[in-house]
Amino acid sequence: MGTAEGIGISVARREGRAKLTGASRYVADEGWPGGLWGATVRAPVAHGRILGLRFEPGLPWEEFTIVAAADLAAMGWRNRVESIEPDQPFLAEGVINHAEEPVLLLAHADRHLLERARRAVTVEVEPLPAVLDLDEALACAQAVGGRRNLFKEILIERGDPDGAWAGAAWVVAGEYRTGAQEQLYIETNGMSARVDPGEHGPELTVRGSLQCPYYVHAALARLFGLPGEAVRVIQMETGGAFGGKEDYPSIIAGHAALLAWKAGRPVTILYDREEDMACTTKRHPSRSRLRTAFDAEGRLLAMETDFLLDAGAYTTLSPVVLSRGAIHALGPYRCPHVRIHARAVATHTPPNGAFRGFGAPQSLFAMERHMDRSAARIGLDPVELRRRNLLRRGDRMATGQLVDEDLDLAGLMDRALADLGYADKRAEYARANAGGGPLKRGVGLAVFMHGCGFTGSGETHLASVTGVEAQADGRVGVLAASTEMGQGKETVFTQIVSEALGIPNDLVAIAPADTRRVPNSGPTVASRSTMVVGRLVQDAALALKQALLQGQFLREPYDGEGFRAAVRAAHAARGPMTCYAEYQRPAGLVWDDVHYRGDAYPTFSWACYAVAVAVDTVTWEVQVEDFVARQEVGRVINPILAAGQIEGGVAQGLGWALWEKVETVQGRMVNNQMTNYIVATAMDLPRIRVFFEENLPSAMGPGGAKGLGELPMDGPAPAVLGAVQDALGLCGLRELPLTPERLLAAVEEGAP
C-alpha cells in the first residue's frame, strides 16, 4: 500500500499553486453582485454615556442603510455576542465601555460616499472616568465588568505553599510584565453577508476571513434567533489569523448580517489596517509577581505567582486564556509547593483575545526570566539551575498531572545547546566582550512546554465530529471544520488519510470549511488540528474503509486504482456513505474544573530554544544572530510544513520580545499603522534553525503526533532576554518588549 505520500513526508502543499499565481480569492477579492459596502461608526472615548447621534447635514442619508442598537431591540434580536459570558453587545447601547466600541452601522453602494458618511456621524458622549490601569481595576472603586472587575479567577495550589519559605536557602522575587501584541495577519479582517428568503424563513449566508466557522455560526444563530440550518458560514481563503480571527469575525459577521438584513442586499465589511489594529483583539498584557524558594542545591522548594491578565472591557475569551496561562505558569519544572493565583481583570479597553500561545507565553516568560535571574542570584549557571529542576517521568506538574512519558528534558536541552554551540559561544563572547568594542554578545535559552488541545474538559464539551465520505469521482472527501490559514491543514489531513488508507494524495479531497458541508469539528485553535481533529479524520477514514470492505466494494490488498474504482462503485450504489468520528475523551484523563487539579491537557509538546545575540552599545539595539528551536512533538506529519510553523512562530516571538509595542493613549491604540507598529522584515531576522524530536509519540494523535502550532511562541522572548542578560551582565530585564529605549533605561538603572 502506497504510503509514499503519508505521514512523515514533506509532500508539496496542495493549496500552494493558487496562492502563487494570484488565483486565490480572499474576501476582498470577490463580492456578491448588487452588494453594498458596510462601515462602522465607533466610540470616541474609552468610557462614557451615549447622549445621541448627530448626522451632519448635506449627505443623502436617506440612501444609507443604518443600524443602531435600538434596531436590534425593535426586531427582537439579541444584542449580545455569543461567548462564555455574553456581556459584549454587537452595538453599544447607552454606555461605551472601550474606545472604538461599535455604535452604529452604515451601508451604501458608493464606497467613497460611505467613508464621508462614516466621518459625518458624531457620537455625542458624556465622558466618564475610564479605568485603564490593572491596580485601579483591582481596587474596584469603579465597576468595569465581571465580578468585582474580574472575569475569571483561578487558584492552583499544591502541597503547602506557605510553609516552604522559612527553610529555604534562597528566596527570589520578581515582577515581570508583557505588553499587548497585535497579530498583524497581512490580510485584514473582512466578512460578507446576505439574507435570502428560504422555504422556512430567512436564510443567512456569510463568508469571509475567519478561523472558526462554527463560532460565527453560533453567534449569528443566537443574534437573530435563527435555527442552525438557516445559517451558513463559509470560510474563504484566509490571509493569516494566529488567533486574531478566532472570535472577532463573529462581530463583523453580525454587523454585515444586520446591514444585509435591513438593506435587503448583500453587504461586505472590510477593515483597513488602521481600523483593524485599533479595534480588534490583541494578546493580553500581563503582570506576574513571582516568588520562588530554592534549597542550597538550587532545587525549587516553592513557587508562588500572582498572574494578572488585562482582559479589556468584556469577558470574551479571557477566562480560557487565563486558564492556559495559569496552568503553564510553573514552566517545565518540578516543585512540591505551588500557588498560582491568576486573575483576568476588566479595564475600559478593547477586549483582548486569542493570539498564538494564548496566555502561556505570558506566564512562561515570567518563569523563564525568573529562573535566569535566580541563577545569577544563587550563583549557578542558568543551564545548571534548570537541569536540577526539569520535570522527569513520575513527577507531577502544577495541577498534579503526572508526567507519564519518558521525558528527557535535560537531554533535549543539551542537544539544543549543542546545536547553537552554546558553551563555545559563551566562552568566546566572554573573552570578546572584555576586549572593548561596541558589540556585546551573549547566549540565552528557554525550556518550556505547551499543552495540546483544549484545556481540561474543553475537548469533551466541544464534542468534535469529522466525516469522511465516498465521492462520485472515486476520491474520498474529508469533512472537517478546520480552516486552512497558511499552516497547510489541507495537506496534513490529506497525508493522514493517505497513510490510514494506503492511497495516494490525489485520491483525497478536502471539503471547504462551509457549515453546510462539514460537521462541527471545533475551532482551529489550541494546537489541536493535527492531534485532535486529525485523529478524528483518521478514524473516520478508517471507518469508511471498513464500510467499503463490509459492503464488498473493496477487497484487500488494493492499490490506488482499485481503491478509486471501489469508491466510485460504492457511491453509485449507496451515495456518500459518510462515516463520522466523534471525539472521545481518552480513558484515564481526569480533570477538576473547580480546583484546577488533574490532567490539564491530554499531552504536552516540549522544547528548548537557544539564541545568540549581539547588543550594540551605541544604539542599544539587539541583533539576533543565531536561533535554534528544538522540540519534542511526538510525530511530524509533514516536516517542511512543521518547520514553517516553528519558523513563523519564532519570528512572532522575537517580535514580541524586541520590537512590537502597542502604544495607547486614553485606552486607544495610537500606533495603529504598520509604519509605527514594528514587525520584523527579512533584514531583521537570522536564519531560524529548527530541529524536531519524535521520541515521545502521543497516544492520541495520528502517527503519534502532538500539537505544535503555538509552541514556538513560548520560547523566544525569555531566551532573548536571557541572552541580553548574558551579554551585559544585567539581570533586571523584566519587561516586554525590550526596546532599545527600555534597554538603555535598564542599563542606566543597573537594576538587579
Added chain:
Amino acid sequence: MTTQPGGKILLSVTVNGCERAVEVYPMARLLDVLREELGLPGTKEGCGEGECGACSVLMDGRLVNSCLVPAVQAQGADLTTIEGLAQGDRLHPVQAAFLAHNGAQCGFCTPGMVLAAADLLARCDRPGEADIRAGLAGNICRCTGYVRIVDAVRMAAEAGAEPGERP
C-alpha cells in the same frame, strides 16, 4: 492636462502584455485600479501605507508599491502583476521554487513577495543571503519568518532565472 474635481481620465496601460484602457479617477490608487477596473485581484492591500509590500507590482520594469501610485502617474506604463508572471501552465522559476520550498503559507504577502523576488533576480543573478534579505526587505511576511522564502529565492537563482530576463 488638468482634470476637474469629479473628473476621470482615460488610463491607457499595458498590463501583463495586454493593452488596456479604463476610465478612472486620477487620484485613484493604482492598486484599486488593478483590482477593480482591470479585474486583477491578485495584487493585495495589506496596509495602504507602502510598508508591507503586499501591493507590489512591476511598473516599467521597476518594483513599486501600487498603493502609493496615483492612477494618473501610471499613464502609459507597462505593468506586470502576479497574474502575469506564469506563462500559461509554466510557472516562473520563483513561483516554482516557492512551491517546492513552502515559501508561501497564508499566501497574502505572496504576490508581492514573488514579484519582489523576480525583480531581485532580474537585477542580480547570484544574490547572497544578505542581498536576498535586502531585496525582500520591503515585503512583510507574518507567517514564515522568511526562512523558506530566502531558501526559495536562492534555489530559483541557482535554477536560473536568467540575468536580465524580465519577468
Added chain:
Amino acid sequence: MRADVPACAVAVPRSLREALELLAEAPGWRPLAGGTDLMVPFAAGRLGDTRFLSLQRLDELRGQAVTAGAITFGALATFTDLLRDPAVGRHLPNLVRSARATGAVAIQNRATLGGNLANASPAADTPPALLAYGAEVELCSLRGARWLPYADFHTGYKRTTLAADELLTRVRVPLPGPGFHFYRKVGTRAAQAVSKVCLAAFARVEDGFVREFRVGLGSVAPIPLRALQAEAAVLGQPVAALPRRAAREALMADLSPIDDLRSTAHYRREVAGNVLTQALGELAAYLNIVL
C-alpha cells in the same frame, strides 16, 4: 482607503514652465512627485489637499550630472537613480547610504530627492547627508530661479522657504574632495524604518588637523539641521586627540529631541551622542588608514 478620491483634481504639466504657470495663477496646487510620502496621509484621509500638480512629465527635472566641481541632481532623481550612479557612489557615499537606508527597493524606485526635501520631515534620510556636504537647492518660479544653501531651506517643523508659487527644481552638491565620510541612521528596524536618530558627517583633514567638519542631524529637532556647536568643538582639533567628550556635550546644545510614538527624547539624546562618538572614533582611525 479614506481619501475623497472623486473630489480631487489633477494637473499634469508637460514642462517646468507650464507647472510654474499653474502654481502662479492658482495657488493651492500640491506638487506630487513620487508619491511615497504624500500618498500615505492622502489614503488615510488626513491630507486636506484635493488639487494635485503631478510632476511626472517634467523630464528636465530628472537625472543627475557632474558639472563643474559638483554633482547636480534634478528634483525628480529617484533614490534608485542615486544608488546606481557611479559618480554619486564615488564622491558622495553618505548620500548613497542615505538612499539605501530609506524604505526598501519599491520605495527607492519611486521616492525622489526633491520630494524628500520638500516634504520637510525632520526624520527624512537624505537631509543629514546633504547638510554634511554643504548642498544647495534651487527654487524656481515664474519670477525666476534662486539658489540657497540647503541649510537655510527649513524654517520650522514641516515648513520651508518655498513660496506658494515655487518648486524645488535642483539640488547641487559640491564635490567634497578626499575626506572622511560617515552616515548612520538609527531606525525602528533594519529596513522600512522611520529614523529615530540620524547623523551624517564629513571631515577634511590636513597635516593631522581637522580643517573642515560638517555634521548633519535628523530626527533630533523640528528640522534637519547642522550640529554647529559640535562642529565648533572639533574644527581645528588634532585628529590624534579629538575632544570626544567636549564634542558630545556641545552636541547636546544642538539637539532638541522629543518623545513621540517611535522613541524618547532621552534615547535620542544619548544615542546621538553615542553615534557622534562613534563617528569621531572612526575619524581617528581613518587618519591612520590614510597615513
